[in-house]
Amino acid sequence: MIISGWALYHTACFLAAGVGNLNEQRQEQFNQTLLNYVWLFIIISIIAGTIVYFYLTRRLLKPVRSLMHATELLKRGEYPEAITVSRKDEIGQLVEQYNELIEKLTKNEVERKKLVSDISHEFRTPLSNLNGYLLALKSGDITGDEQLFAALYQESKRLTSMLEQFDQLKKWDYTTSQTPYHKEKTAIHTLIQQCIAMFNWTLKQEKIAIDVQLEESSLSLHPEGIQQVVSNLLDNAIRYYQGTGAIYISGKVQQYQYIISITGPSENIPQMEQEKLFERFYRLDSSRSRETGGAGLGLAITKEIIDQHDGSITIRSSDNQNTFNVYLPIK
Incomplete structure (x- = not known):
C-alpha cells in the first residue's frame, strides 16, 4: 500500500513537472499538497485495513474458539450445548459435524444411564424375592414345599436367562468390521x-x-x-x-x-x-x-x-x- 502511494505521488509529480506553465513555487506547493494527500490516503487505508482484518479474523476464529471451549468441557466429562453456526464454508461444516458428534455422545450417555438403571431394576426384583424367601426359610417363618421350591427355581432360572442374554448382547456388540465373525x-x-x-x-x-x-x-x-x-x-x-x-x-x-x-x-x-x-x-x-x-x-x-x-x-x-x-x- 505504501509502495503504491509513493508510486502515485512520483507519477503525479512527474506529470506536473511536464506542464510548462507552472513556476517553481507553485510546483513545490503542488508536490507538498499531493504528498499530504498521499500520506492521508495511506493512513486511512492502514486503519481501514486493520479494522477489516481484525473483524474478519474475529469472525473466522469465533467458531474455532467455541470449539476449543467445547472440547475442554468434553475433556472434563461435561456435554456442551450445540454451537450455533450459519456459515457454509469448511469451518461451518466442521462445527456441524462437531454438533452431530455431541448429539450422539449425549444420546449414548443417556442410553448408558438408562441401561444401568434397567439392569439394576431387572435384577433387583428376582433377587429380592429369592432373598426374602430364603430368609423366611432360614428363620422358620415358612416351611418349604414343592410349590415354593418351584417358584424359587423359576426366579433363579429367570436370572440365569437374563445373564445369558447379556452375554449374547455383549458378544454381538463387540462385533465390528475390524473384527468380523467368520461367515x-x-x-x-x-x-x-x-x-x-x-x-x-x-x-x-x-x-x-x-x-x-x-x-x-x-x-x-x-x-x-x-x-x-x-x-x-x-x-x-x-x-x-x-x-x-x-x-x-x-x-x-x-x-x-x-x-x-x-x-x-x-x-x-x-x-x-x-x-x-x-x-x-x-x-x-x-x-x-x-x-x-x-x-x-x-x-x-x-x-x-x-x-x-x-x-x-x-x-x-x-x-x-x-x-x-x-x-x-x-x-
Missing part, C-alpha cells in the same frame, strides 16, 4: 428348518399349528447368529400366541435379498410402540413379559445380529396378526 456359505432354508425342529415339542405341547414355505437359497452368513435370530422370533410368536390359527414361516428370494417372514396371531402392537420394540429392555407389557420370563433383550439381540449381516428387520401388526420380516442380502 460361511449356508443353505438358509435348511438352517431355518433346523430352528423350527427345535420348537416341534413346544408347538405340540401348546397345540399350535405351523405352516412353513421356504425357497432354497445359499447366503454368506454366520450360522449361529441367524439361527438365534430365527429362534428368537419363533419363540416370541409362540410366547405371545393369542387366538387361533397357525404360525406362518416363509422364506423367499426377492431381487438381491432373502426375506424371512414369521407371522403369528397375537395382540396388535400400536404403531407408536413398534419402533421401540428393538430397544434394550423395552416391553409392551411388563407383567406379561415377567410371566413368560422375558427381559426385553431378545429383539435387541436379534436386531444387533441382523445389523452385523448388513440386513434389516421390520414389523407389521394388523388384524391381530404380527409379522416380523428379516431382510438379508444375498452375497
Whole structure:
C-alpha cells in the first residue's frame, strides 16, 4: 500500500513537472499538497485495513474458539450445548459435524444411564424375592414345599436367562468390521428348518399349528447368529400366541435379498410402540413379559445380529396378526 502511494505521488509529480506553465513555487506547493494527500490516503487505508482484518479474523476464529471451549468441557466429562453456526464454508461444516458428534455422545450417555438403571431394576426384583424367601426359610417363618421350591427355581432360572442374554448382547456388540465373525456359505432354508425342529415339542405341547414355505437359497452368513435370530422370533410368536390359527414361516428370494417372514396371531402392537420394540429392555407389557420370563433383550439381540449381516428387520401388526420380516442380502 505504501509502495503504491509513493508510486502515485512520483507519477503525479512527474506529470506536473511536464506542464510548462507552472513556476517553481507553485510546483513545490503542488508536490507538498499531493504528498499530504498521499500520506492521508495511506493512513486511512492502514486503519481501514486493520479494522477489516481484525473483524474478519474475529469472525473466522469465533467458531474455532467455541470449539476449543467445547472440547475442554468434553475433556472434563461435561456435554456442551450445540454451537450455533450459519456459515457454509469448511469451518461451518466442521462445527456441524462437531454438533452431530455431541448429539450422539449425549444420546449414548443417556442410553448408558438408562441401561444401568434397567439392569439394576431387572435384577433387583428376582433377587429380592429369592432373598426374602430364603430368609423366611432360614428363620422358620415358612416351611418349604414343592410349590415354593418351584417358584424359587423359576426366579433363579429367570436370572440365569437374563445373564445369558447379556452375554449374547455383549458378544454381538463387540462385533465390528475390524473384527468380523467368520461367515460361511449356508443353505438358509435348511438352517431355518433346523430352528423350527427345535420348537416341534413346544408347538405340540401348546397345540399350535405351523405352516412353513421356504425357497432354497445359499447366503454368506454366520450360522449361529441367524439361527438365534430365527429362534428368537419363533419363540416370541409362540410366547405371545393369542387366538387361533397357525404360525406362518416363509422364506423367499426377492431381487438381491432373502426375506424371512414369521407371522403369528397375537395382540396388535400400536404403531407408536413398534419402533421401540428393538430397544434394550423395552416391553409392551411388563407383567406379561415377567410371566413368560422375558427381559426385553431378545429383539435387541436379534436386531444387533441382523445389523452385523448388513440386513434389516421390520414389523407389521394388523388384524391381530404380527409379522416380523428379516431382510438379508444375498452375497
